Amino acid sequence: AQTVTQSQPEMSVQEAETVTLSCTYDTSENNYYLFWYKQPPSRQMILVIRQEAYKQQNATENRFSVNFQKAAKSFSLKISDSQLGDTAMYFCAFMKPKNNDMRFGAGTRLTVKP
């Protein structure tokens, strides 16, 4: 069974600074997908960024980038130039392509301080 571990329950960062959220996963699959979702307080979950395991290049979306280390089964999210609107729960998720079954980590609560 696939498990996703987010070892940082809470983090905080000053506005305009950079923060990195950690995620590790366990799988015997070779091909899979990884996601970071953002869940603002009392708002719905939205996709931040996704990574396909067969692609070596790390995904980037504006201020959000990942450091994907397949051998180490690590998938961290870097947020540059943090903004107050980045305050949210961040969930790392693993997806098997066979059935698109997704498993989530427990989440990291990020607070951006002014």
Added chain:
Amino acid sequence: EAGVAQSPRYKIIEKRQSVAFWCNPISGHATLYWYQQILGQGPKLLIQFQNNGVVDDSQLPKDRFSAERLKGVDSTLKIQPAKLEDSAVYLCASRPGGGRIGETQYFGPGTRLLVL
């Protein structure tokens, strides 16, 4: 494009009562999911539909939970009877489901259930 709609947004019931949640996925999305998100945890899959058929309900507590998607569009999740430990946010998600692998799931706002 309208997103995933869910209702009600909040529900408070007493234990042993029944409750139902409704979800309308993004138009044209064949695959629909129900997740349970207990406070402080990540979402846990309850059931997955492909059109009006169940793909995976292995984690659905079938003694009290049921779900249907009769016409392959909107879906209802029911709990009967509710227990205190059912207090959670129930999330609905959908994706196109046209056979492509690794499709992104789009989430609704969720229904927050409190069982007293």
